[in-house]
Amino acid sequence: MFSFSSTPFTKHYYPTVADFENQTINLDSSKYIDELTFDSIKNYELTRFDVFISAAGTIGKVGVIPEIPKDCTISLTENAHKVTTNDESFRDYLLYVFNSESVQYQLTHMATKTGTPKLSIASLKNITIPNRRIKNTYKIIVAIHHLNL
Template identity: 35%
Template sequence: MYPRLIPNNNGHIYIRVSDMKNGSVCTSNLQYVPEDIYPSISRYIINKEDVYITVAGTIGKVGKIPAELDGANLTENADRIIPIKTNQDWLIHILSSNIIQNQIQEYITKVSQPKLAILRIQKLMIPVPPLAEQKRIVKKIEELLPYCYKLKE
């Protein structure tokens, strides 16, 4: 259930799934948590070092939080992944890969509104190479990605 939101900037940013675009968060239409509701959801935050993954509605979108949204409130339709012993960009790339996205599709509960439970996210089979290798993979992906976009066009 969404909290009642307001468009006025009171400092309590609420990031919705609809704000999550292109591996980041679009800040053009942010909403805010009213003062009277904020204490009850103030623990549900996400930091710039974390990775988000959407778990309801549009499921499996991943990305990072811009620095200016560090500590913002996160919708209950997304989960926060803390990249321990992993490179944040590598984690985003691997979670976006077809291999992991196919696993996610298998784990989605088929109810009135499909969901991906946190317990199922924990079961994803994610390869974790050494940190130095993760950084090399990210560097190579970022080097080759523009060519992939050109080929796609």
């Protein structure tokens, strides 16, 4: 079993779905894992190019990682999935698309209905995402970032 707690601080954050807030992760409330545990789950480490999606209990909380110190990591629990992109522009595009009403509807309806709702990785492959053209996506993201100032 994994060894985690809220104290003492280690450089490996291990947030739960409850820590997913405002399209990012609240690191102040996040738990930590030790080095041995991190080594066993490092494939679930989030990078700045990833979008995370809650996949158990509360389905569809979507976000990206906050700024963290250089030597720190953030790894997902089994209750979340990640979608890895190759640049921040596409990551931000997916962040907005996954938070859209149509995709949130799809996520909710793809989740299992018995017991605790769960969203499988396989079901993510069936989400309908609008086609994008890179130039148009860039313009959209720049406009959205400008509005958020």
